[in-house]
Amino acid sequence: MALTLTTTSPDVSILHTPHSGPAQWWRNAVIYQVYPRSFADANGDGIGDIAGITQRLDHLRELGVDALWLSPFYKSPQADAGYDVADYRQIDPLFGTLDDFDAMAAKARELNLKVIVDLVPNHTSDDHEWFKEALSAGPGSPERDRYMFRDGKGKNGELPPNNWQSIFGGPAWTRVDQRWNASEDGIADQQWYLHMFDTRQPDLNWDNAEVREDFESILRFWLDRGVDGFRIDVAHGMVKAAGLPDWNGLTSMVEGTTAEGATQIKTDGTPNEDGGNGGGNSGPMFDQDGVHEIYRSWHKVMETYDGDRALVAEAWVEPLSRLAMYVREDEMQQAFNFSYLTTKWDAAALRTVINASIRENDNVGAPTTWVLSNHDVVRHASRMGLATGELNPNGIGKNDPQPDAALGLRRARAATLQMLALPGSAYLYQGEELGLPDHTTLDDQYRQDPAWERKGHTEAGRDGCRVPIPWEADSPAYGFSTTGQSWLPQPDTYKACAADVQKATANSTFSMYQRALKLRREHNLGLGSLGWVTEFEHTGEVLAFENNNIIVLTNIGGDAIELPQGTRVVLSSAPMHSALTVERDVCVWIVRD
Ligand code: GLC
Ligand code: CA
Numbered sequence: 001m002a003l004t005l006t007t008t009s010p011d012v013s014i015l016h017t018p019h020s021g022p023a024q025w026w027r028n029a030v031i032y033q034v035y036p037r038s039f040a041d042a043n044g045d046g047i048g049d050i051a052g053i054t055q056r057l058d059h060l061r062e063l064g065v066d067a068l069w070l071s072p073f074y075k076s077p078q079a080d081a082g083y084d085v086a087d088y089r090q091i092d093p094l095f096g097t098l099d100d101f102d103a104m105a106a107k108a109r110e111l112n113l114k115v116i117v118d119l120v121p122n123h124t125s126d127d128h129e130w131f132k133e134a135l136s137a138g139p140g141s142p143e144r145d146r147y148m149f150r151d152g153k154g155k156n157g158e159l160p161p162n163n164w165q166s167i168f169g170g171p172a173w174t175r176v177d178q179r180w181n182a183s184e185d186g187i188a189d190q191q192w193y194l195h196m197f198d199t200r201q202p203d204l205n206w207d208n209a210e211v212r213e214d215f216e217s218i219l220r221f222w223l224d225r226g227v228d229g230f231r232i233d234v235a236h237g238m239v240k241a242a243g244l245p246d247w248n249g250l251t252s253m254v255e256g257t258t259a260e261g262a263t264q265i266k267t268d269g270t271p272n273e274d275g276g277n278g279g280g281n282s283g284p285m286f287d288q289d290g291v292h293e294i295y296r297s298w299h300k301v302m303e304t305y306d307g308d309r310a311l312v313a314e315a316w317v318e319p320l321s322r323l324a325m326y327v328r329e330d331e332m333q334q335a336f337n338f339s340y341l342t343t344k345w346d347a348a349a350l351r352t353v354i355n356a357s358i359r360e361n362d363n364v365g366a367p368t369t370w371v372l373s374n375h376d377v378v379r380h381a382s383r384m385g386l387a388t389g390e391l392n393p394n395g396i397g398k399n400d401p402q403p404d405a406a407l408g409l410r411r412a413r414a415a416t417l418q419m420l421a422l423p424g425s426a427y428l429y430q431g432e433e434l435g436l437p438d439h440t441t442l443d444d445q446y447r448q449d450p451a452w453e454r455k456g457h458t459e460a461g462r463d464g465c466r467v468p469i470p471w472e473a474d475s476p477a478y479g480f481s482t483t484g485q486s487w488l489p490q491p492d493t494y495k496a497c498a499a500d501v502q503k504a505t506a507n508s509t510f511s512m513y514q515r516a517l518k519l520r521r522e523h524n525l526g527l528g529s530l531g532w533v534t535e536f537e538h539t540g541e542v543l544a545f546e547n548n549n550i551i552v553l554t555n556i557g558g559d560a561i562e563l564p565q566g567t568r569v570v571l572s573s574a575p576m577h578s579a580l581t582v583e584r585d586v587c588v589w590i591v592r593d
Contacts, residue, residue, distance in 0.1 A: 012531030016358045024308040027367040028526025029066040033429045035375045036073045038468040046485025050096040054104040064517035067114035079200035084125035088218045114228035122234040123201040148194035148203045163246045169455035198450040206238045229310035236315035239291045241284030269344025269391045274319030275356025277342040287317045295331040320360040327366035347543040347556045368424035382438040384411035395460030396440040413573040414587040420516045421552040423528045434497040435509030438464035473498040554587040
């Protein structure tokens with residue numbers, strides 16, 4: 001197929017013009033997610049820590065990102081890898097001390113990197129002082145009112161208050177006397193408490209004034225320490241529908257909560273006009289209008305600080321017009337674009353989700369964000385190597401169909417180049433710049449994701465994307481830890497991905513990311529425009545758009561494309577066999593000479 005791009009200006013239909021307001025840093029930032037327990041281990045116990053992050057921070061500067069977001073490092077029994085917080089103002093000894101945090105943040109500032117921390121307001125750990133107080137104070141006490149305790153149904157309260165299921169599997173309610181007993185614990189009443197996730201993650205009651213006050217004070221605690229923003233965990237979950245009505249639809253995070261009566265979650269990755277892939281989040285536990293008042297009050301707290309501090313919503317909400325409500329002018333600054341992450345590798349599907357994302361965010365004056373990997377999903381280098389029909393599995397285990405690693409990486413590199421040229425802010429997950437796949441053959445004995453147990457070993461869960469990072473091909477644990485310890489074993493395939501190998505190899509995934517980030521900055525793509533090259537507007541095989549003076553073309557499934565004379569490829573996701581031929585599963589950035 002030959003591209004008939006004129007060398008002056010292609011025929012484009014303009015979707016997005018640059019934002020004209022103030023240039024806050026988060027509008028175009030590339031933000032790197034650090035998963036502390038798997039980034040770098042400085043004290044050799046096999047678990048990554050804050051001192052390790054500080055030691056390796058130069059890697060982020062070298063890569064060329066603008067900011068880092070750290071998954072939780074707070075005091076926690078680690079029942080959900082730290083997303084079960086026992087004290088929001090303390091660092092878990094596993095990860096270090098507040099001094100370590102300050103040293104890390106100071107180094108980040110020196111390197112001109114913004115720092116975003118994770119806030120988990122939907123639930124606490126059952127080790128949190130409040131929960132312990134709630135248990136011992138008993139039914140009807142103000143201490144219990146901070147959480148979602150209810151009497152059971154049935155003759156003797158033997159049935160849970162409603163039929164909700166936990167995201168990690170099993171019922172979302174636990175009865176107090178099922179876990180504790182009078183003789184040993186001094187607690188044995190028959191109330192039930194709600195936990196949308198693990199039993200060890202009781203949901204907070206956001207109608208309680210003390211809960212609201214305390215979280216504002218937690219925001220201030222970290223803002224005073226100089227953090228530039230917060231990633232808000234389960235931002236769509238804090239407020240539940242009044243009366244906690246039963247829900248017969250399916251409840252899930254990644255795919256969204258599916259409409260009542262649906263028997264199957266739709267995951268084939270074909271978005272509808274709204275950009276939605278998962279069927280919406282219409283259940284009574286998610287995306288209730290009441291959450292927005294919380295974010296309006298947090299916005300006011302953030303505003304009293306200098307430096308454009310930002311809130312980013314982790315909200316698995318569809319349609320995108322609902323998601324955009326979280327980033328209205330007086331609420332948060334960003335929301336993760338999971339509809340984009342869950343869209344299949346298909347030009348028409350991608351065009352639909354990009355259109356909807358930009359349209360809905362432009363409507364409220366917020367930047368669109370883009371993301372392909374994080375600590376909850378199979379890494380895109382593995383996901384994209386799976387046969388169609390297994391688009392977003394909850395983990396890949398050694399007995400599951402295995403991805404085609406080479407195809408996955410080739411597509412992942414193309415997908416990343418495409419993503420980094422889109423206007424808005426982009427999120428990278430640690431290791432993707434090394435072309436890291438998931439550990440897809442991890443032995444089940446090592447699994448730690450609570451979803452693995454709670455779902456009765458039917459889904460591998462998220463450990464595969466959380467395996468420690470390879471830094472040096474020839475060091476123990478590939479340089480992750482001085483002693484060679486690693487809380488999850490690393491597969492042999494990680495050797496070739498090690499940062500030192502990647503940095504020494506021309507055309508490595510690392511050098512592609514580095515070059516993309518440099519060009520993105522030089523051409524100001526994050527604050528740029530977007531127009532579709534109309535020649536391809538209706539094909540399912542080619543996606544082509546223009547942002548500022550760069551044309552970005554991805555051959556998603558068709559024959560090789562011949563670029564016209566007078567154009568030049570400045571970056572390609574795979575080596576090109578001829579200067580103007582774009583093969584299948586390749587993305588190129590083109591300029592006109
Ligand atoms: C978010 C986190 C996930 C965690 C869950 C419960 O989705 O990203 O890792 O398990 O919230 O806190
Ligand atoms: Ca450690």
